[in-house]
Amino acid sequence: MFTGNNGNTLKVEPDFSEAHAGDAGMVRIQISGADVDTQDEVFDAQVYELFTPAEAREIARYFSEMADRAEKGEA
Numbered sequence: 001m002f003t004g005n006n007g008n009t010l011k012v013e014p015d016f017s018e019a020h021a022g023d024a025g026m027v028r029i030q031i032s033g034a035d036v037d038t039q040d041e042v043f044d045a046q047v048y049e050l051f052t053p054a055e056a057r058e059i060a061r062y063f064s065e066m067a068d069r070a071e072k073g074e075a
Contacts, residue, residue: 008033015050027056 015028
């Protein structure tokens, strides 16, 4: 689990809720934090999505690429 500068958390874990015995699972990415899109009040929000192992690897490659660009000061 990772917590960002704004206090939002990112949790990444394997998920086998849809798998049968011996099947590959999915990767669950969950984000929790304050919903700031509401006009009246701020409340805690939690969203998640499931990705295949191949999709999760592609997301990881993208994060790594974006981190490299950020370190270099590239937009």
